[in-house]
Amino acid sequence: MSRLFTPLTLRGVTVRNRVWLAPMCQYSAQDGMPGPWHLVHLAARGTGGFGLVMTEAAAVLPEGRITPQDAGIWDEAHVQGWRQVTDALHAQGATAAVQLAHAGRKASTHRPWDARTGSVPAADGGWPTVGPSEVPFDGLDAPGELSPGGIEQVVDAFALAAARAVRAGFDVVEVHAAHGYLLHQFLSPLSNHRRDDYGGTLQNRARLLLDVAGAVRVALPDDVPLLVRVSATDWVEGGLTVQDVGTVATWLAALGVDLVDVSSGGNVPARIPVGPGYQVPLARSVRAASGLAVSAVGMITSGAQAEQVLVDGAADAVMIGRPALLDPMWALRAARELGVAPDADGPAPVPAQYLRGAWT
Numbered sequence: 001m002s003r004l005f006t007p008l009t010l011r012g013v014t015v016r017n018r019v020w021l022a023p024m025c026q027y028s029a030q031d032g033m034p035g036p037w038h039l040v041h042l043a044a045r046g047t048g049g050f051g052l053v054m055t056e057a058a059a060v061l062p063e064g065r066i067t068p069q070d071a072g073i074w075d076e077a078h079v080q081g082w083r084q085v086t087d088a089l090h091a092q093g094a095t096a097a098v099q100l101a102h103a104g105r106k107a108s109t110h111r112p113w114d115a116r117t118g119s120v121p122a123a124d125g126g127w128p129t130v131g132p133s134e135v136p137f138d139g140l141d142a143p144g145e146l147s148p149g150g151i152e153q154v155v156d157a158f159a160l161a162a163a164r165a166v167r168a169g170f171d172v173v174e175v176h177a178a179h180g181y182l183l184h185q186f187l188s189p190l191s192n193h194r195r196d197d198y199g200g201t202l203q204n205r206a207r208l209l210l211d212v213a214g215a216v217r218v219a220l221p222d223d224v225p226l227l228v229r230v231s232a233t234d235w236v237e238g239g240l241t242v243q244d245v246g247t248v249a250t251w252l253a254a255l256g257v258d259l260v261d262v263s264s265g266g267n268v269p270a271r272i273p274v275g276p277g278y279q280v281p282l283a284r285s286v287r288a289a290s291g292l293a294v295s296a297v298g299m300i301t302s303g304a305q306a307e308q309v310l311v312d313g314a315a316d317a318v319m320i321g322r323p324a325l326l327d328p329m330w331a332l333r334a335a336r337e338l339g340v341a342p343d344a345d346g347p348a349p350v351p352a353q354y355l356r357g358a359w360t
Contacts, residue, residue: 002338003310004303005347008051008317010258010293012223013171015095015317017051017347018310019331022297022321023099023174023229025056025066027111032059032072034081042085045324046094047351049331052317053094055085057101057176060161061154064102064182067111068125073100073161079168086169093349097172098165099229100158100216104182105131105143105191131185132192132199132208138269146182151198151208154182159215166224173220174227175212179266183209184231187248188240188267206248210255217256227295228252229261232282235270242282246289259293261319262286274298277305284314295319303334332358 005017021042028037038055045053058073059065065072072078086096108126110116119141120126130150131143146154158175165173177183185191186208192199198207209228217226230248234240249260262283265272272278279298287294297319300306306318324330335348342350342358350358 002307002335002340004307004318004338005335005340007347008293010172010225013095013225015051016093016349017049017331018317019050019306019334020052020295020317020319021045021050021054021324022319023054023056023176024321024325025070027067027069029069029071032062032065032070032074032078034071034078034085038071039084039088043088043092044328046089046092048327048329049335049349050094050320050324051331051347052097052172053089054097054099054172054174055082057099057103057181058082058161060100060102060157063107063127063129064104064157065107066103066181067109068120069111073098073164073168074157076164079164082165082168082170090169092351093345095171096169097174097227098168098170099174099176100161100165101176102154102157102182103129104185105129105135105137105140106180109140131182132194135191135193137180145194148196151211154208155211155215158212159219162216162219166220172225172227173216174229174261175209175216176229177209178229178231178261178263180231180268181266183212184240184267187244188234190234190236190239190268202244202247206251209248210251213252213257214255225258226256227259227261228257229263230286231264231266232262232279232286233264234267235265235272236268239268242285243289246286249286249290249292253290253292257292259295259316260286260290261295261297262315263297276301277309280309280314287315293317297321303337306334307338
């Protein structure tokens with residue numbers, strides 16, 4: 001029996017397998033509204049056998065978008081756009097998950113494939129950014145320091161977005177606190193130089209994340225799982241460490257968080273020792289420190305490799321990112337590699353329309 005293709009239950013949701021689509025920005029929305037690209041992109045991964053399909057970062061405020069083309073969930077109008085996506089995923093038996101996000105000082109930037117880099121000028125649709133302190137990200141405009149009132153607005157925005165996510169049909173909600181975006185910026189001493197209750201000690205730097213997680217948990221029905229994505233290290237001396245994040249994860253567990261999605265980096269330029277499964281030890285550390293379920297991500301490219309992560313007890317699920325961009329059937333290929341039989345209603349669900357192409 002493959003560990004990768006066994007169900008995982010979190011609260012009232014049972015995910016059919018442990019191959020999950022990682023959140024990856026598509027930079028293809030207009031005014032935050034998901035469109036045909038998002039429907040086709042995400043539904044294809046549901047058809048391709050992924051147990052849980054997570055959206056890209058959906059901004060909880062318009063100024064929280066990474067680029068002007070980012071998806072959002074700050075307005076009631078977005079609910080119907082996302083409902084088309086969740087309906088399509090549910091039709092294929094996949095669990096629909098949304099990532100709620102605010103980019104902070106890394107907002108208002110150009111898309112990766114645009115010719116220009118840096119911050120988008122106001123004349124081109126950009127906006128002033130905010131962060132914990134007036135410390136710019138490398139190559140971007142300096143943010144304004146988020147005021148106490150602004151902090152309250154952010155907390156409320158995450159909670160309201162979570163309620164919209166439920167109305168849009170999402171089964172699982174994730175709070176994005178990784179990759180150098182706003183909640184990570186507050187967590188890291190490299191970007192948080194505040195002298196109030198949101199700066200200084202680890203507990204103070206974690207306060208915004210804990211406030212957000214607590215507010216989102218209250219906004220969600222009891223049977224809806226809450227995930228938090230973290231960067232377990234800044235990969236820079238003096239920055240956030242995996243020990244820090246293990247401690248924060250214990251605080252998140254006390255608030256009702258069900259799983260920590262463990263990634264790393266993104267807050268400052270760093271030398272990252274990239275290699276196959278390079279972030280898996282970080283997931284193992286957070287799991288051991290907190291007792292929470294965790295997912296692992298980062299250069300996991302084969303079914304056998306993903307299976308071993310789970311067999312070794314390093315994680316409870318595996319997030320597949322870039323390999324799934326070019327192969328929406330990655331999960332079913334992994335099942336074939338591991339000898340899991342195709343079954344229209346099982347953990348390796350080949351749609352009836354595709355059974356002629358399935359293995360026997």
